[in-house]
Amino acid sequence: MAASIIKLVRKLYPSNSLLSYNPVFKVAGNAIANLLGAPFPEFRDLPPNHLRVRVGVGTKIVNNHAHHLQIGSQFWIECFARGYLTASADIMEIGCGCGRIAAHLKADYFSGTYLGIDIDPEMIDYCRAHFPAPKFVFALSPHKSSTYHSGELSSPDCELFTIAQPESRDFVFSTSLFTHLLENEVAFYLQQSFRALRPKGMAVMSFFCMESVEMGKPWTFSHRAGNAFVDDERYPEAAVAYGTASMVEMAKEAGFSEVAVSGRRVQSFLIARK
Ligand SMILES: C[S@@+](CC[C@H](N)C(=O)[O-])C[C@H]1O[C@@H](n2cnc3c(N)ncnc32)[C@H](O)[C@@H]1O
The missing domain is CATH 3.40.50.150 (Vaccinia Virus protein VP39)
Known part of the structure; x- marks a missing residue:
């Protein structure tokens, strides 16, 4: 089930960058990612989730905080x-x-x-x-x-x-x-x-x-x-x-x-x- 959803999303959005410009994804994704990151002070100064997704997070489209921080x-x-x-x-x-x-x-x-x-x-x-x-x-x-x-x-x-x-x-x-x-x-x-x-x-x-x-x-x-x-x-x-x-x-x-x-x-x- 999860695999077929990912397949469908990939058909519509062949890259995360394209997905990151979708206004629904932007609002919903940012809200979910903010909730997930809220307990951790080190995640508070990160760029918003849709910008993190735009620069590349693999499949971590809402849970990418640590990945973004350490990648460079x-x-x-x-x-x-x-x-x-x-x-x-x-x-x-x-x-x-x-x-x-x-x-x-x-x-x-x-x-x-x-x-x-x-x-x-x-x-x-x-x-x-x-x-x-x-x-x-x-x-x-x-x-x-x-x-x-x-x-x-x-x-x-x-x-x-x-x-x-x-x-x-x-x-x-x-x-x-x-x-x-x-x-x-x-x-x-x-x-x-x-x-x-x-x-x-x-x-x-x-x-x-x-x-x-x-x-x-x-x-x-x-x-x-x-x-x-x-x-x-x-x-x-x-x-x-x-x-x-x-x-x-x-x-x-x-x-x-x-x-x-x-x-x-x-x-x-x-x-x-x-
Ligand atoms: C996958 S992201 C990587 C961003 C950054 N280098 C990093 O690793 O976080 C690719 C970036 O290249 C930019 N980009 C794409 N085509 C470009 C071009 N022709 N000239 C300059 N930047 C471009 C995109 O806007 C995007 O910010």
Whole structure:
């Protein structure tokens, strides 16, 4: 019974992000999640449930509080431990969502700066209201997506969009963004990242890698869209995967010299140095 309900919801909403914009889900889901989180003071400052669902919670559509809080910690531990950045770095995140990964940088140890980019005005407004400026700055990208709502900017804005000053950043990253981007946008953001990085700066981008991702749980990536593999032809950006070779080639074409892929069962990482 529960499995067939989940199947039906998945047919209507092939990704949690699409579900998170439904007004009934938003009101009911937020109410239930608030009740579940009420006894725990550490959950009180989290973004509202529908924004947590929008940035990814798997099947935990109302009971995701702890998952949301802890998800960025492993990313930062690995990046600092491997020396990809220091605690005084100028950082840029593309597809920052409601600041789930950036929230870890609010801690005292971080003395650098952070620039977050997203296409979703509700997420950008949330971040601007909940992160201290000028250390944290957020900008709206004019790009469009079939699974995330975007602002109403015209296509010339899209072509003119440059996301940061040249050579102004030490570290550029994205988590669960390339998993929603078709080839042109991956290439665009890799070029912009290369431009924004200082010499020797690092880019770390998570993506679904065809050679490493565990198939059938739940993705199959059985359709082609150019060099990309997509799960659902109606909503190609709901889940997108790439082969190692095409991801490495796109990074090299953007100008990166040292490029590697760290393969993982869920999201792999593209690791590239300018
Ligand atoms: C799965 S969420 C991940 C958010 C965040 N990185 C995290 O891990 O919490 C993907 C994010 O990418 C944003 N996004 C989708 N397409 C984008 C694009 N073309 N340019 C910038 N952001 C985009 C969405 O609005 C959403 O906030």
